[in-house]
Each structure stands twice: as C-alpha cells, then as structure tokens.
Amino acid sequence: MHIGVPKEIKNHEYRVGLTPGGVRELVHHGHRVSVQTQAGAGIGCTDADYQAAGAQVLPDAAAVFAAAEMVVKVKEPQPQECAMLREGQILFTYLHLAPDPVQADGLLKSGCTAIAYETISDARGGLPLLAPMSEVAGRMAIQVGAVALQKANGTTSGGLGVLLGGVPGVPPARVVVIGGGVVGTHAARMAMGLGAEVLVLDRSLPRLRELDEVFGGRLHTGYASLDATEAAVLGADLVVGAVLVPGASAPKLIRREQLSRMKPGSVIVDVAIDQGGCFETSRATTHADPTYVVDGVVHYCVANMPGAVPRTSTYALTNATLPFVLALADKGWKAACAADPHLARGLTVHAGAITHEAVARDLGKPYVSPSSLLA
Known part of the structure; x- marks a missing residue:
C-alpha cells in the first residue's frame, strides 16, 4: 500500500503522523511511503531522515494526497485537506467529529473511509491511541x-x-x-x-x-x-x-x-x-x-495541547498507532477491521455514511452499522 504523510496545518500544530522509525517499519513490510517536505521539522526530523528510512519526499500536500492510498495524520483534516480526499482512500487520524459538523460534511462528501484514533479500543476497555x-x-x-x-x-x-x-x-x-x-x-x-x-x-x-x-x-x-x-x-x-x-x-x-x-x-x-x-x-x-x-x-x-510538545507527543503517538497502521496497510481496511473488532470501533465514516453510532447521534445524521460493511 502507498501511505502518505502530509505536513500538519492546524494552528501551531507541529506533530507529524509518522516518525522516520515508523516509516522504516512500513517500508520493511513492503509498503511505499510519501512524506511532504518539512513535515517532520517540528519534531527535529529532516527530509533526509525520512529519505534514509525509505520514504519519498514530495513538495506539497496535494502531491501526498494524490499519491496515497492511505493518509496518516495527527489532527482532524482541515477543509482544504477534506477537499483533497477521494473515494476509496483511507484516512487514519484523530477526527473528534461529534462537535464538528463542517468536518463531517467534508468527509462525507469526499467518499473516503475515515478511521478515528480516539475511538479505537483495546481488550481492557481502554482507548490505546487516545x-x-x-x-x-x-x-x-x-x-x-x-x-x-x-x-x-x-x-x-x-x-x-x-x-x-x-x-x-x-x-x-x-x-x-x-x-x-x-x-x-x-x-x-x-x-x-x-x-x-x-x-x-x-x-x-x-x-x-x-x-x-x-x-x-x-x-x-x-x-x-x-x-x-x-x-x-x-x-x-x-x-x-x-x-x-x-x-x-x-x-x-x-x-x-x-x-x-x-x-x-x-x-x-x-x-x-x-x-x-x-x-x-x-x-x-x-x-x-x-x-x-x-x-x-x-x-x-x-x-491541540500536545502540539506544544511535538517531539514527545509524536514519538508517543507513533508507538501506539504503528501496529494499526501496519494492519491497515498489510490487509486493507475491511480485512483489518474484520480481524480486529477494536480497530473496527474506530471506523467512523465510509463512502458518504457515518459508521459510529455516537457520532451519528450527536450530528443528527443517519447511522450505518460497521458490521453491515464488514459482513
């Protein structure tokens, strides 16, 4: 799979979706990774660091979104980023959709499959990516x-x-x-x-x-x-x-x-x-x-409080997200979610529908059960 990592554009957001070490793991699994130039500057990682890990460095976000089958981010996509998403593309990031109808409408319109870090669970009932x-x-x-x-x-x-x-x-x-x-x-x-x-x-x-x-x-x-x-x-x-x-x-x-x-x-x-x-x-x-x-x-x-300490935050976040990124890249979103019900709880938007019950309720949108998509 081709994974894209754009530079975060939210106000004073310096984190990045993957560290060079995370890129190296994905490349080792046979995947391609494209990183926007200067995406890791806020955590002290250069384009050369990402290239040494096996990533391709692209000049802007548009190129990253166009190339990627899965986009890995930190913060929820801004309107201009939602406009670059497309049908069939996977977005893996924090979404926090319930209080954000503008973002929800942008994701629904894009037709992408959006999986939220903050609702993925674990066997103990915790939220490991949050x-x-x-x-x-x-x-x-x-x-x-x-x-x-x-x-x-x-x-x-x-x-x-x-x-x-x-x-x-x-x-x-x-x-x-x-x-x-x-x-x-x-x-x-x-x-x-x-x-x-x-x-x-x-x-x-x-x-x-x-x-x-x-x-x-x-x-x-x-x-x-x-x-x-x-x-x-x-x-x-x-x-x-x-x-x-x-x-x-x-x-x-x-x-x-x-x-x-x-x-x-x-x-x-x-x-x-x-x-x-x-x-x-x-x-x-x-x-x-x-x-x-x-x-x-x-x-x-x-x-985005953790954005003020981006190096600590990015390394801590990548430690938690990387196994799920690998699962999605290795198997595709449907097989990965079918194999892991905890990952499936992160499935929030798919092909123009809300697939998380609490988000659908708070936004007043129709709800589509993930189980109907994974059957």
Missing part, C-alpha cells in the same frame, strides 16, 4: 494552569496570583480534576508533584478506589455528584476538565451561572475541548491565543 495524548495533555494541563494562575500571564486581567505548591506558612493552591481517567490521573500526578492540594472527582467508585490505592492520602477523591462538583469548583484555584464520552460530545458539567460564583482569577483548563468542552463557557482556542476570561475566570481551551 491514551498517549491524554497522558501528555493531562500533564500539560497543570503546567499551563500554573502559568495562567500567575498574575502577569494568560490574560490582561491576569490570574489569581497563586503558586501551586505554596511556600512554608502559605497554603498551596486547590486543584480540582473532574474525571479520573487517563487525563485526570496524569493531571493529578503532576499537580501533587508540584505540591498542590488535589481533589479528583469521578462517578466511578471502582476508579476512585484505584486512585486511592495508588496515591493514598496524598490525593483526595470525591464522588462527582452535582452538589459535590459545584462545591469543589467554587472553592478551587485551578479546575481541570478531563471528562470523556468516547466519540460523543463532552457533557457540560459547569454552567455559566456557577462560573460566575468562582474565585475571580481562578483558572479552568478544558482538556475535553476537542469533544466540545465540558464547561458551558468553553470555546476552542489556539496556542497563539490560548486564554480568555469569562466572569473573571481564566479559560484555557487549546484544542
């Missing part, structure tokens, strides 16, 4: 939240002016993490490492027990009832939204009315913004202009 970026985003949430809390950073009004770990004689910041999954766990770990007082809220008692066993008395846990969530958020200096419903839009956990009662200068970091955000006042921002203020509360809602 997990590496969730680990990065969870850790970054505390870094960016700490900066936004500084009075001189983030916005014209500045943050609360609180140091996460405090100092002797001055208490640490209160950090509330809503969601105890991968993002929430890594956010909590980072916040505790900086000396903050951390509370994780979740509706899964088994998950709260697991967190308690791992972190013991260093971490506070709470059941995420409406009352408990509201009370925690109103007393917090930094709130991290880390809730995920696979494939679907994120639930709105904090309403505008509640936000207005938070501490002026407190900060919320909405890691769920790719799926529409879990705060009513959330709207996607970019690394170029990451924060804004609503009712005195600083919002950080960058939709």
